Amino acid sequence: MAGIETNLSGLQYRDVKSTPRLILPWKEIWTYLMRKRQQIETDKMKLSRYSCHFRMIKTAAMKAELRGNPPPISLQNPSLFNTPQNSLSGALRGCLGSLDGACIEKLLLHCASALESNDVTLAQQVMWVLNNVASSMGDPNQRLTSWFLRALISRASRVCPTTAMNFSGSSGLQRRLMTVTELAGYVDLIPWHRFGFCAANSTIFNAIQGCPRVHILDFSITHCMQWPTLIDALAKRPEGPPSLRITVPSFRPPVPPLLNVSSEEVGLRLANFAKFRDVPFEFNVIEDSSSSTMGEMISRESSSLYSESLLNHLNPSMLDLRDDEALVVNCQNWLRYLPDNQKGRAQNVSLRDTFLEVIKGLNPRILVVVDEDADLGASSLTSRITTCFNYFWIPFDALETFLPKDNHQRIEYEADIGHKIEDIITYEGLQRIERLESGPKLSQRMKSSGFLSIPFCEETVREVKFLLDEHASGWGMKREEDMLVLTWKGHNSIFATAWFPSGLED
Numbered sequence: 001m002a003g004i005e006t007n008l009s010g011l012q013y014r015d016v017k018s019t020p021r022l023i024l025p026w027k028e029i030w031t032y033l034m035r036k037r038q039q040i041e042t043d044k045m046k047l048s049r050y051s052c053h054f055r056m057i058k059t060a061a062m063k064a065e066l067r068g069n070p071p072p073i074s075l076q077n078p079s080l081f082n083t084p085q086n087s088l089s090g091a092l093r094g095c096l097g098s099l100d101g102a103c104i105e106k107l108l109l110h111c112a113s114a115l116e117s118n119d120v121t122l123a124q125q126v127m128w129v130l131n132n133v134a135s136s137m138g139d140p141n142q143r144l145t146s147w148f149l150r151a152l153i154s155r156a157s158r159v160c161p162t163t164a165m166n167f168s169g170s171s172g173l174q175r176r177l178m179t180v181t182e183l184a185g186y187v188d189l190i191p192w193h194r195f196g197f198c199a200a201n202s203t204i205f206n207a208i209q210g211c212p213r214v215h216i217l218d219f220s221i222t223h224c225m226q227w228p229t230l231i232d233a234l235a236k237r238p239e240g241p242p243s244l245r246i247t248v249p250s251f252r253p254p255v256p257p258l259l260n261v262s263s264e265e266v267g268l269r270l271a272n273f274a275k276f277r278d279v280p281f282e283f284n285v286i287e288d289s290s291s292s293t294m295g296e297m298i299s300r301e302s303s304s305l306y307s308e309s310l311l312n313h314l315n316p317s318m319l320d321l322r323d324d325e326a327l328v329v330n331c332q333n334w335l336r337y338l339p340d341n342q343k344g345r346a347q348n349v350s351l352r353d354t355f356l357e358v359i360k361g362l363n364p365r366i367l368v369v370v371d372e373d374a375d376l377g378a379s380s381l382t383s384r385i386t387t388c389f390n391y392f393w394i395p396f397d398a399l400e401t402f403l404p405k406d407n408h409q410r411i412e413y414e415a416d417i418g419h420k421i422e423d424i425i426t427y428e429g430l431q432r433i434e435r436l437e438s439g440p441k442l443s444q445r446m447k448s449s450g451f452l453s454i455p456f457c458e459e460t461v462r463e464v465k466f467l468l469d470e471h472a473s474g475w476g477m478k479r480e481e482d483m484l485v486l487t488w489k490g491h492n493s494i495f496a497t498a499w500f501p502s503g504l505e506d
Helices: 002-017 026-063 078-096 101-116 118-135 140-159 180-188 191-207 225-234 263-274 304-312 351-361 380-401 409-426 440-450 458-468
Strands: 213-220 243-249 281-287 325-330 366-372 451-455 475-480 483-489 491-501
Touching: 101 140, 101 225, 101 304, 101 380, 101 491, 118 366, 118 475, 140 304, 140 409, 180 191, 180 491, 191 225, 191 325, 191 458, 191 483, 225 243, 225 263, 243 263, 263 281, 281 409, 366 440, 380 409, 380 483, 409 440, 440 483, 440 491, 458 475, 458 483
Parallel strands: 213 243, 213 325, 243 281, 325 366
Antiparallel strands: 366 491, 451 491, 475 483, 483 491
16 A cells, blocks of 8 residues: 555645645645645545555556556546545556556456455446446456446446446447458458358368258358358269359348348349359248348347247258258357256257257258357356457457458447447346357267267368368467367467268268
8 A cells, every 4th residue: 555655645735735725824834735645545545445456457457568548448437436546646647558358357357356246436437447447448467357348337337227327339339231342351351250160161061062052041141251262162973063042031140240121132132143153042031920021130128039039940841952952050159149058948958958969950961060169158157248348459469460450340340349249248048148158068969969070171171271271370270179279479369160860871
């Protein structure tokens, strides 16, 4: 607390200098000084319960090279941080520079613990520190912190609405609808999506060798951006291209990226491309009477209801499955949006497990599952924050390597990650739709559901490596059992797996 005393002593002197009318009688000045000293002592007593917290901040600040304060995040209610700023400015002065990721993570955990225990005072104090560290135009840690701060304030405003902690544009963040061309550039920015496209397409191509008719049941959030590459590869097949049919659901989870055209329009564009490549093509949308008229996208509140409704349409009759077709099921960043909560469901089986059971009953030749390799389904907020911060640092750091800080594509891409962060931190129960599970956990689930893994062949590995050569040198790939895993500087990012139902061994 010595640092606090030193600074507060200086604050006393400055207050005397700034006292109105410097010709005040000395007696009044002395009374004023004593009153300020008494106030300071009271403030110091109030701070004692947080002394450990501030020592951590001070230590981290001493290790960091102090820089100019980043632009603070704009708040609808600036008075939110008035108390910490007025009483703690001396203690936290060193934290207004650049903090390392470990210190920021500790601050986030302090804030999460405070919110979980309804300690509004501590939560406000930590948010004030984070507000001065965060910058949407700073380094990767600062940019990532700005989105965590948005999420924490959004959560605080839901848990403690009387505190009026409203962030401008947080929970009401409106995402721009992309054109198809813009979406193509978005997907190509980093291999976050292309890795899964490449691994899946190569494996699907090998699995359907010699098949004259192929039906792909596609569950993904990237609006069929995966398929032009596969169509092109099928057009070059020595024995000639198969007849290709792609079926997609009529709705999708309420998550970015968002497209400004309907699924039907996407299908028409794919059909035109397939015609250009001389590939017989058919595109179908799984119609659901409960889905919205315009709607591919559903609300957060009704997400689980629509997911359950979808299961009722996944049967051979509704899908028009044909005996002469090889069925392929593709799940790209999709399983996480199926609730894994067993409460209230028949026989205590989760919707995610039910989906896999239904898919197994369709007897697909191959099921491909690609998703982000992180565990974000924990009920504990602090656990989710730890995993979330260390995982989503990856794309923020990757974008830093080749895009300027004010690049529009970079800002938009980071905003979409921020959308995920807000969901993971702000919401609980069925309202939280981002429920990632790691590759190893997914593999165990698949095996328990009666699926056997398909190893990726060397040709697929070569194709993925060739893809990664187009991107920054920090991207890599490794095998973990039968999975392919995309890495950034050695950290797991995306996993790809391939499966087939047990009992269908050739």
